[in-house]
Amino acid sequence: MKSKYFSARALAGLNRIGDVLLPGSDELPSFSEYGAIKHVDDLVAYAPADDVATLGTVLAVLSWLPGRLLHWLAGKMSTATPNSTGMMASLYRQLNMGLRGILFSLYYSGQPGAAFSGKDPLEVIGYEVNRVI
Secondary structure: OOOOOOHOOOOHHHHHHHHHHHHOOOOOOHHHHHHHHHHHHHHHHHOOOOHHHHHHHHHHHHHHOOHHHOOOOOOOOOOOOOOOOOOOHOOOOOHHHHHHHHHHHOOOOOOOOOOOOOOOOHHHHHOOOOOOO
């Protein structure tokens, strides 16, 4: 997949951290299996260019981390509470909110990749949006 905003390395990092945070199950696909990454450009199109560039750098770094370290980082991100103090706790919270926001927005968008043929995560969890016009 090509991206207007992210390198191939950054996209690989997004898929890797996505599979750690959304690994899938018997019914749900993993993040990379679902293929919603193809819509990442739509998601970041209106974000400030500096923020997108920084995100690309973070994702590229995540693509190189060993799996064990990536899982450790995801754990630190998940357990950093507002009561946690220090520079690293703040960084973990920011990573947690930013990465989960992007990943969950893509995963639960209802827009899978072209190669995906299973049940949509929204269908599996029974979520349906009813718009009234």
